[in-house]
Each structure stands twice: as C-alpha cells, then as structure tokens.
Amino acid sequence: MEHFLTDQVFNAAGLAGVVVYLGSYALLQAGILRGGGYTYAILNLCASSLVLISLTVAFNLSSAIIQVSWIVISLMGIARLAWINGHVRFSAEEEAMLQQVFTDMPRPMARRFLNRGNWIDATEGAILTEEGTPVANLYYLADGEVQVISGGQVICKITSGLIGEMNVLSGGEASATVRIATPSRLFVISGDALRRLNARDPDFRNLLGKGMSRDTGRKLMSANARWSEKAAAD
Numbered sequence: 001m002e003h004f005l006t007d008q009v010f011n012a013a014g015l016a017g018v019v020v021y022l023g024s025y026a027l028l029q030a031g032i033l034r035g036g037g038y039t040y041a042i043l044n045l046c047a048s049s050l051v052l053i054s055l056t057v058a059f060n061l062s063s064a065i066i067q068v069s070w071i072v073i074s075l076m077g078i079a080r081l082a083w084i085n086g087h088v089r090f091s092a093e094e095e096a097m098l099q100q101v102f103t104d105m106p107r108p109m110a111r112r113f114l115n116r117g118n119w120i121d122a123t124e125g126a127i128l129t130e131e132g133t134p135v136a137n138l139y140y141l142a143d144g145e146v147q148v149i150s151g152g153q154v155i156c157k158i159t160s161g162l163i164g165e166m167n168v169l170s171g172g173e174a175s176a177t178v179r180i181a182t183p184s185r186l187f188v189i190s191g192d193a194l195r196r197l198n199a200r201d202p203d204f205r206n207l208l209g210k211g212m213s214r215d216t217g218r219k220l221m222s223a224n225a226r227w228s229e230k231a232a233a234d
C-alpha cells in the first residue's frame with residue numbers, strides 16, 4: 001500500500017512537470033513570457049526536475065538524459081542572466097529615466113537601448129519637433145522645461161518625460177512644435193535606431209511601445225486636468 005502511494009506521488013510529480021513544461025511553452029508562444037527572462041528558465045528548471053523525479057519509479061534513459069540536459073541548460077541560462085544583470089551599470093539620470101518611463105524593461109535590454117542614444121544639454125530656443133514635419137528623434141526630458149506649441153499657441157509646458165513618442169516610430173508628422181524653454185538635459189535617440197532595435201527584438205518593441213503609450217496617457221490625463229480646471233474657472 002505504502003509503495004503504491006509513493007508511486008502515485010512520483011507519477012503526480014511527473015504529470016505536474018508536464019503541465020509546467022507545456023504551460024510555459026504555451027505562454028512563450030502566446031507572447032506572455034519572454035524567452036530570455038528568468039521566469040521561463042526557472043519554469044523549465046522546475047518542469048525538468050519534476051519529470052526527472054518521476055523517472056525514479058519508471059526509469060527511462062532517453063528521458064533522463066533530456067531532463068538532466070534541460071536542468072543543466074536552465075541553470076546555465078539563470079547563471080548567465082544573473083552575471084549580465086550584475087554587470088550592467090547605469091548612471092543616476094539613466095536610472096531615473098528607466099524608473100519613470102521604462103519600468104518593465106530588463107536591464108541588459110535597457111543598456112542596449114541607452115547605448116544607441118546620447119545625453120545632450122540643450123539651450124533655450126532649440127526646437128525638438130516641429131508641428132507638421134516628420135519626427136526624426138525620440139527625446140526624454142530629464143531636467144529643464146519645454147513648451148508645447150500648437151497652431152502658434154503655447155498649449156502646455158513639460159518638465160519631464162518623453163517627447164516625440166507619438167510619431168517617431170512611424171516617422172509621421174509631429175502633432176506639435178516642442179521648444180526648449182530653459183536650459184535642459186535630454187536623452188535623444190533617432191527613430192532609425194529605434195526601428196532597428198524593434199526589428200531585432202520583439203520584446204523590446206513591446207516594452208518600448210508600452211513605455212511610450214503610458215507616457216502619452218500621462219500627458220492626456222494632465223491635459224484633461226488642465227481643461228477641467230480651466231472649465232471650472234470660466
């Protein structure tokens with residue numbers, strides 16, 4: 001009886017391993033999990049360990065070789081990620097930018113992104129985007145102030161966040177002119193560089209898109225707040 005129960009436990013562990021194997025692969029194919037992240041490697045490690053445990057009651061050499069190889073490969077992947085994460089460095093202004101706009105971006109990916117752009121100091125009067133002309137660059141305003149001008153009128157001021165995020169990827173026409181109002185510190189990356197990164201890495205494309213639309217949403221909310229304040233005052 002006791003032997004039977006032990007067999008049941010090992011079989012259940014094997015079946016759980018199969019569920020974790022298939023579930024993680026399905027999540028990967030559905031685009032919910034990233035293949036290069038910790039989660040996928042850890043799930044594979046768990047799945048292969050569970051199936052290996054189940055083999056103690058019904059040993060099969062081929063399956064054992066696959067499970068052990070899977071465990072070794074997963075451990076190598078986890079160690080590689082830990083090493084890369086430990087060796088990626090950011091300046092204080094880069095950390096602040098990632099915290100504000102690209103919170104979910106894995107650090108090695110964020111490093112590749114930041115390496116493709118430059119930090120610049122801009123003086124008053126410099127134009128970042130011009131209404132009706134194609135947007136060539138994406139900017140992140142770290143410090144300073146810019147004016148957003150539409151139809152010749154200053155419609156608002158921005159003191160931090162993305163600029164050009166609405167049309168830089170399509171190369172479409174800027175929705176407004178953005179002009180530096182006080183000496184400012186900015187990160188700038190070209191639309192071409194962003195498109196190249198996007199083409200190379202679908203995970204980057206998703207996270208970049210998420211960060212940009214979140215920032216547009218933030219601006220829309222502050223525009224709504226300004227309009228409702230104005231309406232209440234009128």
Ligand SMILES: Nc1ncnc2c1ncn2[C@@H]1O[C@@H]2COP(=O)(O)O[C@H]2[C@H]1O
Pocket residue numbers: 129135148155156158162163164165166167168173174175176177178219223
């Ligand atoms: N109402 C607004 N509030 C804040 N920023 C804006 C507003 N309208 C346009 N912008 C910014 O100005 C940029 C001009 O280029 P884009 O249209 O690519 O992206 C735009 C936004 O980043």
